[in-house]
């Protein structure tokens with residue numbers, strides 16, 4: 223039998239990657255391009271949707287050319303995307319109304335506080351499984367409708383379209399102004415605060431609450447199932463699936479059974495645990511979200527611990543402080559010292575998400591003395607990722623009643639050995655990395671391949687999963703870090719208190 | 725090697741010694757590291773200083789690589805950066821070959837493992853990142869030695885440890901093998917480090933063309949060198965190493 227390949231596009235926060243996988247789930251081509259981060263004001267983070275669309279076309283064409291010996295053997299396209307990032311565009315011209323409001327953007331803080339004070343606000347948590355927070359897409363959409371003159375009226379007339387990144391890409395891939403399909407997948411829709419998480423439909427009460435016209439919303443589709451034909455690629459391909467990047471990673475890690483969990487370490491980090499077809503509500507500060515849905519099957523849910531800033535703190539060390547030349551060099555710098563020198567960094571750049579949900583919290587560096595060097599700062603930067611993981615793992619253990627046996631990890635930060643060992647020590651459990659570090663892309667490829675029959679079922683995918691590395695906790699370090707945990711918790715409380723004084 | 729200029733070769737050896745120390749070295753240390761008299765070493769360093777290839781710390785008097793080298797297009801490559809760039813292709817090589825993968829960087833006559841991907845069979849394995857291997861007995865080591873003729877010649881005086889009965893300890897035999905490895909672009913090892921465990925490796929080139937690392941597979945020699953398996957494996961290894969080299973250009 224001739225080999226068949228699947229193309230995945232991972233439209234991430236820092237870059238867009240196009241990756242081709244074979245039937246054994248092995249990477250055969252990868253092309254990547256970073257896009258510009260716009261910070262027009264403090265707390266504002268924007269991306270140019272047209273730049274991202276151009277990068278998608280470019281990297282996809284390059285990756286397809288890399289496997290050009292096999293025309294016709296690439297049989298489907300899957301999409302994974304940065305979640306909650308909000309695009310509004312003109313149906314007639316295809317031009318974005320404003321730049322995309324990125325998931326890290328905090329401009330909707332005051333709007334959300336205003337909405338939260340309303341008597342109907344309790345409805346939001348109940349219907350969506352989420353917190354009423356500026357992190358999600360709905361408030362951003364509302365902000366655009368308020369900020370751009372005439373936008374609301376045009377949206378009501380159906381002239382403007384809303385979507386998260388996968389919607390924007392699918393619409394363009396399927397023809398744009400010339401018959402583009404306006405759809406979203408159910409995992410992305412579950413991050414808007416506009417969808418009823420049980421019925422998986424746009425909820426009229428929520429649309430009223432946020433003041434969003436139904437006419438501009440995409441149709442909600444399963445994550446696995448053909449959405450249309452990507453006619454804008456050099457080789458037209460069926461788009462077999464789309465998922466939010468974190469759900470894609472859960473899928474790529476083949477966490478198909480209830481209780482199975484993974485954490486993905488990128489710009490932010492996200493712990494997701496499959497809870498099966500039951501929607502489980504957290505009592506410890508996690509959110510309930512859609513994990514995935516295969517066409518014609520019931521929705522699978524997940525509990526999620528969202529951490530906004532992990533890799534982004536490394537980027538800050540590189541771009542804002544200039545202490546390192548590349549993200550990976552943080553490990554070299556951190557290894558110039560043997561501990562954090564008493565220093566803790568709470569990276570609450572845009573408030574704190576799970577398990578605290580403190581939109582006003584702001585970042586701090588605690589424990590500074592003249593003894594602290596840039597090496598200690600680098601350690602504290604990496605440790606912040608470990609401590610924050612401990613916070614969400616503890617919440618998840620409490621919710622499920624079962625301590626996690628081993629943590630499955632993936633994402634850009636997992637090539638950092640110092641960090642991975644710190645994680646094992648701070649959690650007191652082994653940390654396991656799969657053979658495909660690009661698990662987000664793999665999950666999107668799996669979704670698309672399932673839709674067109676490259677794989678028969680999820681069982682076939684499980685057999686592709688192999689361990690590529692494992693970090694085992696060191697008992698001495700585990701005890702020392704247990705003893706230090708209250709220090710971290712105190713630093714977190716200080717960062718929350720700092721925000722409250724504003 | 726006929727027709728080489730001794731002082732240039734020595735200067736290159738000094739630069740390698742500074743790189744491999746990971747930072748700064750004093751003149752006494754350097755002289756010891758390259759096996760030259762201190763006065764000779766000092767003379768060489770003065771010239772390197774003059775052309776900007778080394779810099780001297782005014783406080784400590786110690787030497788580091790100079791900014792003049794940056795312009796040559798092949799500046800010092802951070803080992804963690806190398807791992808980060810190599811990761812996707814190392815994963816893919818392990819998955820496709822079915823063998824464990826290691827990425828090594830040079831440290832004198834030894835190799836530092838900067839990346840390790842388990843054999844994809846989910847058997848218990850331990851991460852070996854940071855461990856040090858003897859260059860003369862491993863495939864990754866041979867690739868690195870082959871890329872540094874000055875170092876390779878230092879082998880002639882070194883006592884090569886026989887780690888197994890198959891270890892090549894005769895300098896002339898090893899040098900001949902290194903020359904072949906360099907010419908064909910890959911090296912192998914058949915039970916020379918641990919009996920029954922073999923390896924195949926190929927060079928990873930930095931942006932300036934210098935060999936900055938070696939990427940290789942290792943596993944049971946009878947599987948690795950099974951009839952018919954070797955050419956396909958070799959191609960996979962060479963292609964993966966070339967893919968990492970391309971990644972370093974980006």
Ligand SMILES: Nc1ncnc2c1ncn2[C@@H]1O[C@H](COP(=O)(O)OP(=O)(O)O)[C@@H](O)[C@H]1O
Pocket residue numbers: 234235236237487488489490532533534535536537549550551552553633634635636637638804808
């Ligand atoms: N070796 C490393 N050590 C620490 N952080 C790293 C390392 N390599 C990459 N990162 C961080 O990981 C992030 C990129 O990972 P990626 O999975 O591509 O993220 P995203 O999908 O959010 O764009 C960046 O924030 C970068 O700072």
Ligand SMILES: [Mg+2]
Pocket residue numbers: 232234235467488662
């Ligand atoms: Mg990502």
